[in-house]
Amino acid sequence: MSAHDDHTPAVIEEPIANPGLPEHLPRPTDVDEAAAKRAERQVATLFGLSSVFAVLFCVAYFTLNIGDDPTVFLGLGASTVGLGACLGAALMCIGIGAIQWSRKLMSDHEIVEYRHPAASSEEDRAEAVASLMTGIEDSGIGRRPLVRNSLLGAMGFLGLPAIVALRDLGPLPGDKLAHTVWKKGMQVVQDVDGARIKPSDMEVGQLVNAEPAVFFPEGDQEAEYEGTALLQAKAKAAVILVRMNPDDLRNKRSANWGVEGILCFSKICTHVGCPISLWEQQTHHLLCPCHQSTFDLADAGKVVFGPAGRHLPQLPLAVDEEGYLIATSDFHEPVGPSYWERG
């Protein structure tokens, strides 16, 4: 078979001879003038209907309300439904009309066209190669390797500006990924309203979404984090507080980092960084909604299921003199997804 490296089409050896194109069978519209007239009227009616729907679209545009209540009609806005239906119908009518026209009224005689090999003819090839060779010869690139090589070198070096010019796409990571805004003495507050939390506010089994107090400036204090900076800080600093029965805690060091069975973990999944949200009280399991990594918070945030490769980082807690929960330091390891130099 490898001998067939040619450009001719495959030849099909035929046990049954090709009977040739079947005879053309006339359609009703080819032989019956009345049928043809009927088809003509159908097509024209469809095109006419399309114009009507186009006008109705404009009527809907100016009469139907949009805005405040998107659930007015079928759970959608009346305007959206009206406009969509009219536009859809106007377009459909043209489409169906055109196809009906082609099927019923246009000639349906099949036509035969011959194929040519995709390849050029031998003469064309020879001519092209000859021209190319002449061109190369005229340039002298083969005879003057110095010119050729220095040009190749120059082209290669042009890659440098192309890459270097992109340097300012962003700052270097430095050790930014390893730190968060948590620090010694930072209060742990409710993420909704910034309310401070006392251990007695939490019942056993309860989970609270929390943030560092620095995100909630008090009174007319200048906000330390705003806009993008706030989002960036939040993306690493979001935490959850859970209160478990101290007897259920299986990891001593982890338990010691808590206050009366209240532990604080990073909310950012160590898989690819979704905020984790699903808390199963009975099993002390925390489930990530993105790819279902499951962490056992009673066992220092160990991964018990799913694609995450490492445990959830824990934030060591204490209470301040007023009795509110505070962090005693930043996280002791980077939060969120893994990266090469994370160690």
Next chain:
Amino acid sequence: MSTAANTNGTTPAAAAKPNPAAAVATWADERLGIATATKKQIRKVFPDHWSFMLGEIALWSFVILLLTGVFLTLWFKPSMGEVVYNGSYDQLRGIPMSEAYESTLHISFDVRAGLLMRQMHHWAAMLFIAAMLVHMMRVFLTGAFRKPRELNWVIGGVLILLGILEGFAGYSLPDDLLSGTGLRIADGLVKATPVLGSYMSFFMFGGEFPGDVIIPRLYIAHVLLIPGLLLALIAAHMLLLVYHKHTQWPGPGRTEENVVGYPMMPVYAAKAGGFFFIVFGTVALMGGLMTINPVWRFGPYNPSEVTAGSQPDWYMGIAEGLLRIMPGWETHIFGITLSWNIFLPGQVAPIALLMVVLAYPFIEQWVTGDKREHHLLQRPRNAPTRTAFLAAMISVYGLLWAAGGNDILATQFHLDLNTITYFMRGAIFVIPPLVFILTKRWCISLQRHDNDMLLHGYESGVIMRDAVGGYSEKHLPLSPDHAYTLTARERDEVYAGISGPDANGVPAKKLKLDGLRAKASQAWFATNVQKPTVEELEEGHHHAELEHEHDAPLEGHAADGHQFDGRHDVADESLRPSH
């Protein structure tokens, strides 16, 4: 056309009424030479088959995406600057959010037809990618990627990749909670890149995630860069299609050397043009009647929130599934971290998949050694190994897709999430080979069935009782057209490999490769059923004639069976022979 020169521009060439259309055409031809360029194309022949419509759906969805996308750009603000919402949607008023999200809400609630266009844009995006995928499967199953069309297959593969990237970029633009979560996952995938991960992430987001440049950057990729590439590749795809001329199904009068069908002008133009309006109309109806991506329900992006059961667009499903079923393998060594759990499914797998897709025509060609041009399509059953391979790939796709929705499966069917995941981890290795074997056997039995019909005729559904009281079904010969169509395929030849004296002097490495190729060819073809030879056909017919003699007493009977099987025109046949 040259009459103008003869008349010297002073006297009209003829007294006939000047035809304005012809005048315009002449004007244009004198400047563009359009007559030469189009004389062959105007009546260009396009063969017809329903499956040739799939690529057309993809093309038309792309046009719809361009139109609706341009509409959206008139209001959309690709900015992550913070504003406080003050528009029509009550539940979000007073909430700080990015300008991107605010303008998406504005398009949805304060621009008439804005929500319609957003939803049409999103539905068209879904349709675009789905149509490309199904189109690709049809090209694969029918062998339309074979020489000389391999490069068009490669272009198609790149188109699908770009389409998916474009869809992901678009999905991220509104900056709602779901799209932000998608971006965060993308950030996690990027960070898992060996050595460069955190640098790539910082360069992408202009600093730490989420930064304030990702939306403007994705926007320009979404409205200029990727659509430009798509447009160029689609143009190349179409030009090659015209150059190669469309493939066709074998049948009476259709050969490797010709193409039979309807002319571009008027029939194909009317059909394809009409079809554009049908696709457009369907998308408009979907956009008007079916909610998609109701971003106002998700709220603005907030890196400390997520919604349960969050799902990406469907075409991301397999990547999502792969991420979900991957075990949590991570290596910590010499102070570095290698996240196999993310790197393998998130980066290696998609690249490997793309490579296999792009290389497929060349791999098959190497195995079969077939370097000839092919313009007649193959029925899937006549390429059992290829068909079985696709079926296995579809099962992988389906499993991963299901795995990507394992939480939804668990809640909908009250199954245990972990059990589903463990099941999928095993199934992904066990089920595809089973599917492969079953499909291959199935194809082969269909091939046998075709041969039976050729040799013994088709089952007419007429049951006959013979003199001794036994029953048999009457077989009738196929119509010549049908019989021809069934035999219009090539015989497969298993490649035997270099052996004997030929092998002398061939380098050992090359011999080894050649042996591999012979083995592959054996696995590929050996079990296929070949069409009957002339002798076998004659034998079969002879046999049938003998049987017919046996049927002789049936003469004068009410019907010979043809009348009931719907394969015959019975209009002027009388069931009762006239006496």
